[in-house]
Amino acid sequence: MILGNAAGTSRYVSRFPAYMLYQALAFIFLFVATTSLVVPTPAAAQSYTFNSVQVEGNQRIQTSTIIAYTGIEAGKSISAGELNAAYQRIVDSGVFETVDLQPRGNTLVIQVEERPTINTVSIEGNRRIDDEALQGFIESKSRQVFNPARAEADAAIIAEAYSQQGRIAATVTPRIIRRSDNRVDLVFEISEGDTIEVERISFVGNQVYSDRRLRRVLQTKQAGILRSFIRADTLIEDRIEFDKQVLRDFYLSRGYVDFRILGTNVELTQERDGFFLVMNVQEGQQFRFGSITTSSEMSQADPVVFQDVLRVRPGVVYSPSLIENSIARMERLGIQQGIDFLRVEPRITRNDRDLTLDVEFVLTRGPRVFVERIDVEGNTTTLDRVIRRQFRIVEGDPFNPREIRESAERIRALGFFATADVETREGSAPDQVIVDVDVEEQPTGSLNLGGAYSVTDGFGIAIGLTENNFLGRGQRLSFNISTAQESDEYILGFSEPNLLGRDLRFDIDLGVTTRSSSFATYDLDRAFFRPALSFPVSENGTVQLRYSYENSEMLSRGEDFDTSTNPPTPLPTSGAVITNEIAQGKKTSSSIGLSYSYDSRVTGLNPNAGVLFQIGADFGGVGGDSEYIKSSAKIIAQQRVLNEEVVLRASFEAGALSWQSDRSSRSIDRYILTPAIFRGFEPAGVGPRDQSNGFDDAIGGNYYAVARLEAEFPLGLPEEIGLRGGVFYDVGNLWGLENVDTAGATCGGVVGPCGADGSWRHVVGVSLLWTTAFGPLRFNFSKALKKEVFDKEQTFDLTIQARF
Structure with missing residues (x-):
């Protein structure tokens, strides 16, 4: 038993190690497998080595070009990332629709599908903007590779062009038509939509100025009855931003320093066919100038002297422009006194x-900086000197930021450039500044076609060809033709604004005039030559020196005969005075003249008031057939009242002729009053007349004086109609017949020309002023309160002056 038990135990022990071994091996395998999932092991980076590169599918693009895009060298090992970068470079070339890279052992196969080329680019559905204008906007061109992204961008540009015209609903869809040889026709299909106009412009918060007055400031206009001719009634975002700035300037120039635009709201009408533009403004209070003083931080600058050049006085409505003008005047005085770097x-x-x-004007010393040089770029036509002469400084002068800003404004005011940017940058040293002028030329020539009507000359047309930058020299060359029913005029003009590089203007006019007026019994031929020099003598004052040469002749319109006599006898064709003047034939006049003009309508202290004053005289007798002194004077004053809604205007002009030749003067030498000078009468309808021989001719006078008072005001009608009303009162006289051959002249049977001594005529009237797309129309309805029996009254006058 013991042996048996021992033997049984021995067999059990011999089996146990094998069982445990299987358990241990299973546990180790499970541990290794789990650990391999949890703990990452570094993987070997994949690399490629290509002995050759093959390209498939290319037609226009050469194989070598595509391989060059990849940057792969034969036999050189590259990583997967480098292979992906090579793929991206081929795609970025923009000439393939699909690209596929396939490694095949030691060979890289590149399969491509080329993008088609553009055969033609066409535009369909456009009526408001022509093809030529739209083609200039887009970048897709014929013979280029078709790029869908570029075509979509071009469609967006075209849509924006329509949006600028108020057609915000316009849609542009680019489509392609497949052609042979991998070509496509690119078609931009346009649905223009309707113009969405600005139906109403209104303001919230304005107390001082009415909506009507503020609307006149804005460039955006309400849609009116002439909307088909006016583009300013469409909603353009950039224009609204400009209008907001203009509105700020309007209030600031009138002393409202706290003015704010709180918001601008644009709403589409319920019918979705127009916009409502609402501007929420806060006007604030109007400020005026208080005390105005000058102090100096420079010993060489006397504040009293600088104070004396100021024009601004306490109580004047505050305006930033007046501050700017005052600073400019002081700095110019500093330059005159040799004080450099005055600020x-x-x-x-x-x-x-x-x-x-x-306001305290403090005279301080600015930084010691000089102008190193002035660089001009972008002027392909205009000469450099035309731009440089707009600067009051040259290289080496002390730098003045204000002068640079003013020079930039003068360059823009030339009208020669679409854009003109003037900037400064540091020069070769910290105390040196370089002024960069970058301009973009624009067309400076124009062809003007116009129509006109007046009771003096009837209907007519005007054709004008003008080049404002002749040969890039800043000169003006013009040729004007004016033809009417009763007069023709041809004038060639030339102007040089900076003669000899100075602030000296030179003008010359050559012209021919023919007249056959229904208000006279004679015709007139005249040729003239008139050069002139003009130069400023003050901030608002200008002097002109001129010369005039004139060749003129009064012509009879033919000769009638009395057939009741045998032989027939000639009948007179004009009155006695006119007949004597016609008999003098051709006469020449050579004169020199001097005039002075003062105009504060733009640069005055009050933006709502201004004065124009002119006085001059011409002295004949420097050669020629006539000796005389002909002087004239004019003064016009204007004031806006009632929150600038009503314009009051008063003017007075007069002239005097002192004839000194032996031969008598002619009607065309003396003063003749027209409706432009004295309303309520026909051309030459006031003053001395010759009624002998059954005729009735005005013969003018040696002296005249006319005063005009008028007011213009709104009629309460919708502003978009463009109608305003007016009333006027004119009083004037034309008289004096010294050195006139009146032999045989009668007036109603009384010997001697009528009205030689003259009398004062009085006229009242009402006006209707209509601002249209064709030009300003003025309808005058008048009534003479006092006149002579021989005067020719005119109760209605219409004047049209249009350019289109």
Whole structure:
């Protein structure tokens, strides 16, 4: 038993190690497998080595070019990332629709499908914008590789062009038509849609100025009855931003320093055919100038002297432009006194109690910086000197930022450039500045076709050919033809604005005029030559020196005969005075003249008021057949009242002729009044007349004086109609017949020309002013309160001046 038990135990023990071994092996295998899933092991990076590269599917693009895109070298090992980069470079070339890279052992196979080339680019469905204009917007061109992304971008550009015309509903769809040889026709299909106009512009928060007055400031306009001719009534985002700035400038120039635009709201009408534009504004209070003082931080700058050049006075409505003008005047004085680097710093103190702004102009020394040079770029036609002469400084002068800004404005005001940017940068040293002028030329020539009507000359047309930048020299050359029912005029003009590089303007006009007026019994031929020099003598004052040579002749319109006599005897064709003047034949006049003009309508202290004053005289006898002194004067004052809704205007003009030749003067030498000078009468309907021989001719006078008072005001009609009303009162006289041959002249049987001594005529009237797309129309309805029996009254006058 013991042996048996021992033997049994021995067999059990011999089996146990094998069982445990199987258990251990299973556990080790499970542990290794689990560990391999949890703990990452570094993998070997995949690499490729290609001995050759094959390209399949290419037709236009050479195989070597495609391989060059990859940058893969034969026999050189590359990674998978480098292979992917090679793929991306081929795709980025933009000439393939599909690209596939297939490694085949030691050979890389590149399969491509080329994008088609554009055969033609056409535009369909457009009527408002022509093909030529739209083709200039897009980048897709014939013989280029077709790029879908570029075609979509071109479609967006075309749609934006329609949006700028108010057609925001316009859609543009690019489509392709497959052709042979992997070519396509690219077609932009346009649905223009309707123009969505600005139906109403209104303001919220304005107390001082009415909606009507503020709308006149904006470039965006309400849709009116002439909307087919006016493009400003469409909603353009950039234009609204410009209008907001213009509106700010309008209020600031009138002293409303706290003015704010709180918001701009644009709403589509319920019918979705128009917009309502609402501007929410906050006007604030109007401020005026308080005390105005000058102090100096420079020993050589006397503040008293600089204070004396200021034109701004306490009590004047505040305007930033007046501050700018004052600073410019002071800095110019500093240059005249040889004070370099003078800067004027305005320090403003606000007085809310009395709504004034005290201004202290502090004279300080600016940084010691000089102008190293002025670089001009972009001017392909305009000469450099035309641009450079707009600067009041040259290389080596002290640098003045204000002068640079003013020079930039003068360059833009030339009208020669679409854009003109003037910037400064540091030069070769910290105390040197380089001024960069970058311009973009624009067309400066124009062909003007116009129509006109007046009771003096009837209907007519005007053709004008003008080049404002002749040969890139900044000179103006023009040729104008004006033909009407009763007059023809041909004028060739030339202007040089900066003669000899100075602020000296030279003008010359050559012309021929013929007239056959129904208001006279004679015709007129005239040729003239008129050069002139003009130059400023003050901020608002200009002097002109001129010469005039004229060859003129009064012509009879033919000779009638009395057939009741044998032989027939000639009948007179004009009155006695006109007949004597016709008999003088051709006469020449050679004169020199001098005139002075003062105009504050733009640069005055008050933006709502201005004065124009002109005085001059011409002295005949510098050769020619006529000796005389002919002087004239004119003054016009204008003021806007009632929140600038009503315009009041007063004017006075007069002239005097002192004839000194032995031979008598002619009607065309003396003054003749037209409706443009004295309303309520026909052309030459006022003043001395010759009614002898059964005729009735105006013969003019040696003296005249006319005063005009008028007011213009709104009629309460919708502004888009463009109608305003007016009333006027004119008083004037034309008289004086010294040195006139009146032999045989009668007036209603009375010997001597009528109205030689003259009398004052009085006229009242009403006007209807209509601003149209064709030009301003003025209808005058008048009544003479006092006149002479021989005057020729005219109760209605219509004047049209249009350019299109």
